[in-house]
Structure formats: structure tokens, C-alpha cells
Amino acid sequence: MVSISVKHISKSYKSVNALQDISFEVKEGELFGLIGPDGAGKTTLFRILTTLLFADEGTATVAGFDVVADYKSIRNSVGYMPGKFSLYQDLTVEENLDFFATIFGTTIEENYDLIKDIYVQIEPFKNRRAGKLSGGMKQKLALSCALIHKPKVLFLDEPTTGVDPVSRKEFWDMLKRLQQKGITILVSTPYMDEAALCDRIALIQDGKILEIDTPEAIVKYYPKPIYNVRANNMYQLINSLNAYEHNHSVYPFGEFVHYTDNRTDFNPDHLKAYLESRNLSNIHIEKTIATIEDTFMELAK
Amino acid sequence: MNNNKVIQVEGLTKMFGDFTAVNAITFEVDKGEIFGFLGANGAGKTTAMKMLIGISNPTSGNANVAGFDVFTHTENIKKNIGYMSQKFALYDDLTVRENITFFGGIYGLSRKRIKEKSDALIEELGLQNVANKLVGALPLGWKQKLSFSVSLIHDPKIVFLDEPTGGVDPITRRQFWELIYKAANQGTTVFVTTHYMDEAEYCDRVSIMVNGKIEALDTPKKLKEQFKAENMNDVFLKLARG
Numbered sequence: 436m437v438s439i440s441v442k443h444i445s446k447s448y449k450s451v452n453a454l455q456d457i458s459f460e461v462k463e464g465e466l467f468g469l470i471g472p473d474g475a476g477k478t479t480l481f482r483i484l485t486t487l488l489f490a491d492e493g494t495a496t497v498a499g500f501d502v503v504a505d506y507k508s509i510r511n512s513v514g515y516m517p518g519k520f521s522l523y524q525d526l527t528v529e530e531n532l533d534f535f536a537t538i539f540g541t542t543i544e545e546n547y548d549l550i551k552d553i554y555v556q557i558e559p560f561k562n563r564r565a566g567k568l569s570g571g572m573k574q575k576l577a578l579s580c581a582l583i584h585k586p587k588v589l590f591l592d593e594p595t596t597g598v599d600p601v602s603r604k605e606f607w608d609m610l611k612r613l614q615q616k617g618i619t620i621l622v623s624t625p626y627m628d629e630a631a632l633c634d635r636i637a638l639i640q641d642g643k644i645l646e647i648d649t650p651e652a653i654v655k656y657y658p659k660p661i662y663n664v665r666a667n668n669m670y671q672l673i674n675s676l677n678a679y680e681h682n683h684s685v686y687p688f689g690e691f692v693h694y695t696d697n698r699t700d701f702n703p704d705h706l707k708a709y710l711e712s713r714n715l716s717n718i719h720i721e722k723t724i725a726t727i728e729d730t731f732m733e734l735a736k
Numbered sequence: 737m738n739n740n741k742v743i744q745v746e747g748l749t750k751m752f753g754d755f756t757a758v759n760a761i762t763f764e765v766d767k768g769e770i771f772g773f774l775g776a777n778g779a780g781k782t783t784a785m786k787m788l789i790g791i792s793n794p795t796s797g798n799a800n801v802a803g804f805d806v807f808t809h810t811e812n813i814k815k816n817i818g819y820m821s822q823k824f825a826l827y828d829d830l831t832v833r834e835n836i837t838f839f840g841g842i843y844g845l846s847r848k849r850i851k852e853k854s855d856a857l858i859e860e861l862g863l864q865n866v867a868n869k870l871v872g873a874l875p876l877g878w879k880q881k882l883s884f885s886v887s888l889i890h891d892p893k894i895v896f897l898d899e900p901t902g903g904v905d906p907i908t909r910r911q912f913w914e915l916i917y918k919a920a921n922q923g924t925t926v927f928v929t930t931h932y933m934d935e936a937e938y939c940d941r942v943s944i945m946v947n948g949k950i951e952a953l954d955t956p957k958k959l960k961e962q963f964k965a966e967n968m969n970d971v972f973l974k975l976a977r978g
Contacts, residue, residue: 472905473876570777597822597902599776599931600969601976625903626932628969640905669938670917686910689937689967690956728906735907 437496438463438588438619439484444493446479453479455642457493461621461635466614468633469623470731476642477623478518481592484621485515498587498619511539514581518592518623520573524566528557528576531565532583539584549616550579553609571602578609589613591622595629607632627728638731645734650727657725657733659683662703663691666715675713679706686732693729694720742767742893742925743788748797748806750783757783759948760797765941767893770916770926772936775945776976781929782898784945788927789896790814802893815843818887821898825883828872832863835871836886843890857885877908884915888924895919897928901935913938933969942968944975951975 439461446454454476461467469477482488484497486506495502498512522531532554536543547554557575560568565576574594581589591610595603607629614620622633630636631650638645638653646653666672669687676685676694683697696706703720710718743765750758758780765771775781786792788801790810799806802816826835833854840850858867861881871879880900887895897916901909913935920926920940928939936942936956943953952959952975956968965971 472908473903475905593903597777597899597931599779599976600933600972601776603931604973625905627906670921673914673917686907687913687938689934732907735905 436463437461438465439467439495439497439621441480441484441495442493444480444483444490444495446476446483446488446490452642454483454490457642457644459637459644459647461619463619464614464617466610466620466622466632466634468630468636469621469639470625470627470630470636470727471623471639472625474641475639477639478592479642481515481517481590481621481623485513485590486510511584512586513588513590514584514586515590516577516581516592516594518594518596520577522565522573522577522580525564527562527564528568529561531576532579535580536583541584543583546583546585549585549613550582552612553582554579570598574598574602574606582613586618588619588621591620593623593625595624595626603629627726627731630727636727638727638734640731640735645731654725654727654730657730659695660701661723661725661729662694662696662706663688663719663721663723664694664706664710665691665717665719666710667717668715671713671715672710675710675715679709684733684736686729688726688728691723693723740767741765742803743771743799743801743927745788745799746797748784748787748799749795750780750787750792751795756948758787758794761945761948761950763943763950763953765894765925765927767925768920768923769941770920770928770939772939772942773927773929773945774936774942774972775929779945779976780948781945785896785898785927785929789817789819815890816893818890818892818895819898820883820887820895820900822880822900822902823898825879826871826886829870831870832858832867832874832882835882836889839886840889845890853889857882857889861885877904877912880904881908881912881915884912888919892924894925894927897926899929899931901930901932909935933967933972936968936972944972946976 437460442458444454444457471477483490484495484502486502486509497509500508532543553575557572595606610620635649637647646656672692676682676692681696681698683695686693707718707720741764746762747760748758749760761784773781787794787806790806790813794806801813804812836854836857837850840853858864901912916926941955943950959971963971963974
């Protein structure tokens with residue numbers, strides 16, 4: 436069954452086309468990722484699907500309800516964690532949670548099972564005001580509040596931005612557990628490594644979807660052989676590769692540079708000789724596998 | 737002091753009441769080095785950085801930044817360093833050129849020098865067509881590149897970058913690092929925090945803070961060997977999880 440259906444959605448602000456003809460579907464119980472940088476249109480899409488904003492064109496349904504005609508039903512069926520911390524800073528942890536439970540006509544006790552894993556981590560601070568929590572604790576409280584009415588669909592707008600790798604990993608472990616409880620999750624992130632943790636992803640930039648598929652399949656769209664290149668001096672290496680007339684793309688990737696060539700009969704030995712002529716040493720060139728980030732950059736070019 | 741060491745820190749400590757936010761950290765950074773300053777949220781990075789840039793008084797220890805003492809010469813430190821963070825960068829309601837002029841003025845550059853710097857910077861970043869547009873209208877990636885260049889306007893010895901690439905698209909993120917390499921190659925020391933572990937690999941040396949202490953400090957290559965890890969992400973997970 437389809438949990439989220441988006442058909443030809445467009446939205447503009449003054450001179451900016453925030454979303455241009457966006458269409459995709461998310462199945463029930465799926466963990467679907469919107470992967471793209473700031474300004475790609477992710478938040479606009481979230482606001483349309485959570486009935487906080489009208490689209491200029493197109494239609495969308497969430498949990499079977501139309502985002503315009505049935506907006507009240509949607510608000511009862513979805514949980515939304517905005518990118519910006521939006522809880523009441525002057526209420527305590529427990530008061531915030533109680534407030535959201537009451538608004539949705541439920542109690543903390545009734546759905547405690549769903550949030551237990553997450554809430555126990557912040558329960559020792561339940562009398563602390565939300566504004567005084569650390570970033571990681573705020574994030575856990577916001578997620579608890581978004582879940583307290585047992586939503587069918589959960590919208591998470593950049594829940595891990597600015598969060599360190601350890602906390603990010605813990606957060607994704609929590610999402611996996613929620614998914615097992617049957618909740619459909621639409622999550623956005625600028626971190627390409629998190630894309631691999633989703634069932635399916637849409638790569639989005641400048642209001643357009645570049646590609647939609649599973650993380651494993653999406654890297655197959657990469658059109659060229661890709662090489663890891665390393666040398667004694669990273670800065671000189673990047674400059675030399677950028678100056679090489681046959682380059683197609685040159686992107687630093689950790690300890691390597693990912694290099695693609697625009698010739699079909701590329702021979703790595705020729706590149707090595709060129710780099711040596713530029714006074715680089717310890718040159719190492721080997722074929723590697725494209726990552727989601729490589730694919731994103733190639734599609735966004 | 738050794739002229740090649742632009743940051744020297746020994747036993748630097750900061751306490752808030754009975755909570756030790758930064759616990760006797762010791763390290764040195766060389767001229768022209770790209771130094772990665774990593775740690776989990778709440779590990780004490782921001783507190784440590786605030787002491788190094790002269791806006792927070794240490795509780796104890798010693799530190800010398802750009803040749804000046806962090807206890808007694810904070811104003812000199814501020815004049816000799818650049819600073820850029822994701823949160824505070826440029827004024828959205830000023831144009832590109834006005835922002836450059838404003839920060840040039842703050843650092844006491846002459847009108848002539850500001851004009852020269854502005855022209856050079858705008859050309860280098862390819863911003864000729866938007867030089868008179870409001871910064872608020874620029875894409876985030878452009879803003880961050882401009883912000884970095886502005887932080888170098890007074891030719892500081894060290895530039896401190898606090899999560900400079902958060903949320904930036906992957907292509908711009910790499911262009912940003914090319915600017916960092918270029919600055920380092922010209923002798924500017926770069927002190928950078930990031931949550932992108934691939935960026936940790938771009939640093940000459942990396943320190944990792946856990947609960948207020950520096951628990952590891954070496955080149956990315958040696959850290960990977962030491963922790964038998966495939967990449968910096970694994971190193972970080974092994975260390976920071978404790």
C-alpha cells in the first residue's frame with residue numbers, strides 16, 4: 436500500500452522555484468530518504484506534505500488523505516520533526532511531552548511503548564527546561580513528541596544536521612526500530628553516507644529530483660570508471676589533476692582524489708607519467724567503486 | 737617561543753562551577769598546518785576554541801595563539817586570527833561588496849587596501865555578477881566560500897573554522913576545501929572543526945576530544961593504524977563511544 440504519494444508538485448517563492456514537478460511514492464512501512472544539500476527544496480516539500488503550506492501545482496496524499504481537502508485527518512496521522520528545534524523552551528521535558536500528548540487526545544502512558552527506547556535516555560532530565568538541553572537531548576525530545584500520538588507516518592527534516600557521527604549512528608538505529616513497528620518514515624539529510632541506511636532514496640537538488648532508487652541501485656547510474664588517486668601532496672595533486680586536459684571530474688574523497696577521465700581508452704600509466712612530470716611522487720592509482728556522493732555530484736553537474 | 741608553532745597549548749582547562757568542560761588539553765599547531773579539531777557534541781570543542789580565540793578566560797593552564805597569551809593579550813589575538821562559523825558568517829542585508837568593506841574596516845584596513853582586496857576576492861570567487869547583490873540572496877555554498885575569504889581579509893596567521901561546511905552540497909564542500917588547501921599552502925594555519933569524517937582525512941593532523949580531554953592526536957594515517965580502522969569514521973566511533 437502507498438503511504439505517501441506525490442504527483443507533479445511545484446512551488447515557487449517570488450523568484451525562486453523551490454520545487455519543480457516533483458513526483459514519487461513511499462510504500463507503507465518504508466524508510467525513504469530525501470538526500471540533498473541546503474536549498475534543495477526538502478523543507479518546502481515537508482511543509483506541503485504536513486499541510487502547513489499549499490503547493491502551486493500538483494496533488495499529494497499522506498496515509499490516504501489529500502493534503503488540501505483532508506488536512507485535519509493528516510495532522511492526526513503524522514508526526515513531524517522540523518529541522519529547527521520547535522518545542523517550548525520554557526516548558527520542561529515532561530511538560531512538553533505531556534502537552535503534545537494532550538493536544539492529540541492521548542496520554543504519555545498510552546503510547547509509552549513507542550517512545551520508551553528514546554525517552555528513557557532523557558527521562559533523568561525530565562524536570563529540566565527544554566531550552567537548557569544539549570543538542571542531542573533536544574533531538575531525542577523532539578522525536579518523542581513527534582511520536583507520542585502514534586503516527587502512521589513520520590516526517591523528519593534533517594534530524595542529524597550538525598550532529599556528531601556517534602549520535603548520528605544512534606539516531607539511525609532508533610529509526611530502524613521505529614520502522615519495524617510499522618511506521619512509514621520520510622527523512623531528509625545532507626549527509627550522503629546516511630543515504631545507504633534508507634530503503635530507497637531520492638537525490639534532490641535545486642527543487643528537482645535527480646534520481647530515485649535503492650541506495651545499491653543508484654550508484655549503478657555512475658557512467659564512468661572511477662579511480663582513486665593518491666600522491667605525496669594533496670594540494671598539488673588536486674591542482675595538477677584540475678589542470679590535466681583529459682579530466683572529466685576531480686573530487687577529493689578522504690585520503691584519495693576520485694578521478695574520472697573523458698577518454699574511452701584511458702590508461703592510468705599515462706596519468707601517472709603526467710603527475711610525475713608535475714613533480715609529484717608516491718603516486719598510486721587504482722580503480723574504485725562509485726559512491727552515492729559520486730553519483731550525486733555527477734548528476735548535479 | 738618557537739616561530740614555527742603558531743598555537744601552543746599546555747594543560748588548558750575550563751571549569752563551569754564543578755563541571756570540567758575542558759580538561760588539561762595540551763597540543764601544538766605548526767605554521768601552515770591544517771589541524772582538524774574533532775569530537776562529539778558536548779565534548780568541549782567549542783569551549784576550547786572560545787579560549788583559543790580570546791573570548792573566554794581559561795580556568796588554568798597556558799596557551800599562546802599567534803604569538804600572544806590567551807590570558808593577557810586577547811585583543812592582539814583577535815587582530816591576528818580569522819574566524820568563521822556556520823552560525824555567524826556575513827550580514828544578509830548587506831551586499832557582497834558591502835560585507836567585504838565592513839569586515840575590512842573592522843580589521844582596520846585602509847580604504848585603498850579594502851578596494852584592492854575586494855576586487856581580488858570577488859574575481860577569485862567568480863562573484864563579479866553578484867557583487868552588488870544582497871548576500872541573503874546567494875546560495876549557501878557561495879556564502880560560505882565568501883565568508884571564508886572574508887575571514888582572511890586581514891591576512892591573519894591562523895584561521896579558525898567552526899563547522900564551515902555543514903549542510904553545503906558535496907561539490908561546493910570540495911571547492912571549499914580547495915580554498916582551505918590554498919590558504920594553508922600560502923602559510924596560513926587552518927584550525928577546523930567538522931562532523932564530516934571524510935574531511936578529517938583532508939587535515940594534516942587531527943585531534944579527537946572525548947569528555948573534555950584530547951584522547952587522540954596524530955595524522956589521519958597513523959590514527960587509522962593505531963585504531964586498526966579503515967577510515968576516520970571508524971576511528972571516531974571507536975574513540976568517542978568510549
